[in-house]
Amino acid sequence: MTIRIMGTGSYLPENIVTNDDLAKIMDTSDEWIASRTGIRKRHLVKEETTAQMSAKAAKQALKEAGLKAEELDLIIVGTLSGDYVTPSTACEVQAMIGADKAVAFDVNAACSGFMFAMNTAYAFIQSGIYQNALVIGAEILSRLMDWNDRSTCVLFGDGAGAAVVTADEKGLLGFVQGSDGTKGMVLACKNRLNNNPLIKNSVEPDHVFMDGQEVYKFAVSTVPASIQAVLEEAGLEVSDIKYFLLHQANIRIIQSVAKRLKADINRFPTTLEHCGNISAASVPILLDEVNKKGMLQRGDKLVMAGFGAGLTWSAAVIEW
Numbered sequence: 149m150t151i152r153i154m155g156t157g158s159y160l161p162e163n164i165v166t167n168d169d170l171a172k173i174m175d176t177s178d179e180w181i182a183s184r185t186g187i188r189k190r191h192l193v194k195e196e197t198t199a200q201m202s203a204k205a206a207k208q209a210l211k212e213a214g215l216k217a218e219e220l221d222l223i224i225v226g227t228l229s230g231d232y233v234t235p236s237t238a239c240e241v242q243a244m245i246g247a248d249k250a251v252a253f254d255v256n257a258a259c260s261g262f263m264f265a266m267n268t269a270y271a272f273i274q275s276g277i278y279q280n281a282l283v284i285g286a287e288i289l290s291r292l293m294d295w296n297d298r299s300t301c302v303l304f305g306d307g308a309g310a311a312v313v314t315a316d317e318k319g320l321l322g323f324v325q326g327s328d329g330t331k332g333m334v335l336a337c338k339n340r341l342n343n344n345p346l347i348k349n350s351v352e353p354d355h356v357f358m359d360g361q362e363v364y365k366f367a368v369s370t371v372p373a374s375i376q377a378v379l380e381e382a383g384l385e386v387s388d389i390k391y392f393l394l395h396q397a398n399i400r401i402i403q404s405v406a407k408r409l410k411a412d413i414n415r416f417p418t419t420l421e422h423c424g425n426i427s428a429a430s431v432p433i434l435l436d437e438v439n440k441k442g443m444l445q446r447g448d449k450l451v452m453a454g455f456g457a458g459l460t461w462s463a464a465v466i467e468w
């Protein structure tokens with residue numbers, strides 16, 4: 149028994165911010181951002197919350213799957229930017245969509261969050277504990293940026309993507325995932341400071357900070373290796389795969405992965421241009437866009453891969 153993706157959905161905030169808009173408030177340019185990253189605009193929330201965006205994406209996914217919210221056993225949200233420390237975004241979504249029967253919790257694996265959530269759903273379904281799961285990746289990264297740091301704040305966006313997965317004979321064909329906590333400080337974001345009056349506060353920043361070049365080196369070596377590993381596990385070759393749906397961090401990372409796999413870059417669809425990097429939401433939003441454009445036929449084989457802070461990484465092969 150494995151899991152099959154029965155429906156997808158996504159939500160992007162209405163407010164669009166272009167590179168030129170950013171150049172009006174900081175020393176940057178469309179040329180600098182687009183040439184180094186591939187990003188031209190991003191959606192940033194004004195009113196939306198992480199849970200509201202998740203619920204909108206979830207409803208689309210449920211509709212396509214032909215499943216009622218009450219039929220869900222499990223809701224997992226991959227996020228590092230929920231609206232509350234507690235309750236979890238998954239519990240908020242459960243209430244918003246009326247999934248009374250479901251068990252709901254979040255996982256934090258940064259940009260690998262959706263993939264880790266999907267694999268967790270797979271483990272529950274494969275073992276027979278649950279039947280139907282809603283898996284979401286959702287972020288409001290604009291909350292966590294240092295808007296005085298042009299080297300990071302131009303990279304990220306906000307949004308949510310969702311998939312409904314159910315028990316089936318075919319679907320997920322292979323999965324690898326990994327973590328390396330020793331490299332955690334390459335890409336990090338400190339939690340709020342301790343306000344206990346009996347101790348001295350640290351002065352560490354409470355926004356995202358990143359060693360971009362270290363992240364780049366990690367990504368261009370780990371992502372092709374994890375894709376090769378998952379293909380081997382599934383008994384498939386690069387040539388068997390129709391599309392490679394990678395976490396959308398940077399076009400140069402995607403180009404490098406394509407080159408290392410000796411795969412045509414046209415088999416690597418992107419959302420970077422209009423979304424930027426939305427961490428855990430990148431992969432499910434990309435999957436939903438590819439699905440909605442009618443690019444997928446039953447039986448197509450796809451690779452999905454996430455990589456990011458932790459450090460964490462994961463890759464899956466699915467049959468659509």
Ligand code: ACO
Pocket residue numbers: 175176177180181184185259298299300302303335358359360361363364396397398400425427455456457
């Ligand atoms: N606009 C204009 N100039 C800028 C900007 C900006 N937005 N940001 C930085 N610069 C300047 C720097 O100040 C520096 O100037 P200096 O030479 O006068 O000191 C110069 O550009 C080069 O800065 P670097 O940080 O060395 O830029 P680099 O060429 O490494 O590119 C980038 C930065 C695009 C982030 C790159 O490191 C990269 O591709 N990293 C991969 C990691 C990544 O994409 N992370 C995204 C999130 S992580 C994830 O999702 C897993």
